[in-house]
Amino acid sequence: MLATVFLTTVLAAAPARSPATADDWLITGVTVIPTDTEEVWPQRDVRIRDGRIASIEAAAPKPRARGATIIDGRGKFLVPGFVDAHVHIATEAAIHARRDPVLATLPFPEDRSYERQILLSFLKAGVTGAANLGGNAAGDAALLQLRDDVAAGRLAGPQLFVGKRIDGPRDHVADAPDTPAPASTPEAPTTPADGAAAVREAARRGYDFIKPYQFLDRETYRAIVDTAQALRLPTTGHLPELDCAICADRAFVFAHPMTNIAHAEELARYAQTSDLSAADVDALTEAVVRARSGVTPTLITLKTIVLQYREHQAPAVPAGWETLVDPLTQRDWQPPRNRYLSAEFRAQPGMERLPAAYDFARVLTRALWKRAVPLTTGTDALMPGLLYGASLQQEMRELHAIGMSPLEVLRAASLNARRLFAASAGSGAVRRGQRADLVLLDADPLADIDNAARIAGVFVAGRWLPITRIDAELADLAARNATLESVLRAADAVR
Ligand SMILES: [Zn+2]
Structure with a gap:
């Protein structure tokens, strides 16, 4: 049933295929990189059936398909699907909910092509899982629906993990304790009771995790973290503000830690000094190790912000991805909408130290890795310059550049994120019985991490999408962007 829906909605242009074989595949003669071991297994036949890895066996001279469709894996490499542990997905509902008179009336096509382009962009990069770190309420409702549509096979895309952002009112923390709460x-909780209620409500609505944000007072933050833990919801977010009467202090935060910290520069903020020393790096790393938190460094995010600060423009997207910057995104990445190119952004105190913050984040990430803190790959896409999918490949290179081996980068991009967001659903390694979220690569990623971008195709929940099909779908969707562009241009001309 799933296969039928999938074929009609996603592969409408594909040649007819027997439903009996649609969810049954045999990859022959492939090199398997299971990733949860140092081992590499050359010459394997891998059977994918009903969404799972059914078997991994030594390659037979003449593989017997037994009803499966054969994929020639000779010369190719099979790795776990990648996860972007930090994205912000712009659903159509979220775009409409923005306070922008043009966007409020923007006529998106009824075939959800805007969202399909987002989902396919992830798959194009081998991203079979993505965690959304909170947005507005309208966007969240649409996103929970999108997650369920993907899970049910109605749309092809990565498994989505939807986070609920919980934050206090900024003024409460900034002005306390002189002004009444x-x-x-x-x-926008300012009491532990409301903080806990916010978490319970998020659990009831089916969110996958909680994103505490930084303007929570001490006791409300604690109630949120404790309640999430009791409900077995992971927490990944920003560290609370420091240094006010009702704010947390550093020791308190690490005594009540989140499961994961959303950016390495969050920790830099916690160094509470303008000159970060080796001792600061050691102290912060030690605090994270003791708290048993993971970290999503998002180095590419900070690097991209620094680039914009230096060069006064959004950086170019990687080659081959240009047509995927849709007209709405192009508009958001240019002045006056790109806040990283605004005068206000540049005028913030301490901005001249921004380039140094990237260097510090790299040093800190390296220290965290050396102490075996579980790192995950996150990007903050769709921030200016950071496309869905492409940015994950960029972040993998960032982690490799600080010294991590290709295998360690692959683990950060797959197993570590699975453990964070879906701990009870298996390890995500290429092993029998695991959910079949896989990437088939044309070249060895252990020889060169850039090869992790040489994608032959992906399996999402056991369904095969070759890169040719993904690219063809994306080209078709990009053609529809012309309509969006003319609407935007006309609307901007009127104003
Ligand atoms: Zn973010």
Whole structure:
């Protein structure tokens, strides 16, 4: 049933294929990189059936398909699907909900082509899982629906993990304790009771994790982290503000740690000094190790912000991805909408130290890796300059550049994120019985991490999408962007 829906909605242009074989595949003669071991297994026949890896066996001279469709894996490499542990997905509902008179009336096509382009962009890069770190309420409702549509096979895309962002009112922390606290609500809690209620409500609505944000006071932050832990919801977010009467202090935060910290520069903020020394790196690393938190460094995010600060323009996207910067995104990445190119952004105190912050984040990430802190690959896409999918490949190179081996980068991009967001659903390694989220590569990623971008095709939940099919779908969707562009141009001309 799933296969039928999938074929009609996603592969409408594909030649007819027997439903009996649609979910049954045999990759022959492939080199398997299971990733949860140092081992590499050359010459394997890998059977994918009903969404799972059914078997991995020594390659037979004449493989017997037994009803499966054969994929020639000779000369190719099979690795776990990648996960972007930090994205912000712009659903159509979220775009409409922005306070922008043009966007409020923008007529998106009814075939959800905008969202399909996002999902396919991830797959094009081998990203079979993506965690959304919170947006607005309208966007969240649409995103939970999108997650369920993907899970049910109605749309082809990565498995989505949807986070609920919980933050207090910024003024409450900034002005306390002289001003009275604003009325506390679960949407902007300033009491532990409302913080806990916000987490329970998120669990009830089916969110996959909680994103605490930085303007929570000490006790509300603690209630959120404790409640999430009791409900077995992971927490990944920003560290609370420091240094006010109702704010957390560093020791308190690490005594009540989140499962994962959303950016390495969050930790830099916690160094509480303008000159970060080796001792600061050691102290912060030690605090993270003791707290048993993971970290998503998002080095490419900071690097891209620094590039914009230096060069006064959004950086070019990697070659081959240009047509995937849709007109709406192009508009958001240019002034006046790109805040990283604004005068206000540049005028913030301490901005001249921004380039140094990237260098520090790299040093800190390296220290965390040396102490075996579980790192994950995250990008903050769709921030200016960072496309869905392409940015994950960029972050893998960033982690390799600080000294991590290709195998360690692959682990950060797959196993570590699975452990963070879906711990009970298996390891995500290329092993019998695991969910078949896999990437088939044309070249060895252990020889050169750049080869992790040489994608022959992906399996998402056991369904095979060759890169040729993904590219053809994306080309078709990009053609529809012309309509979007003319609407935007006309609307901007009127104003
Ligand atoms: Zn973010």
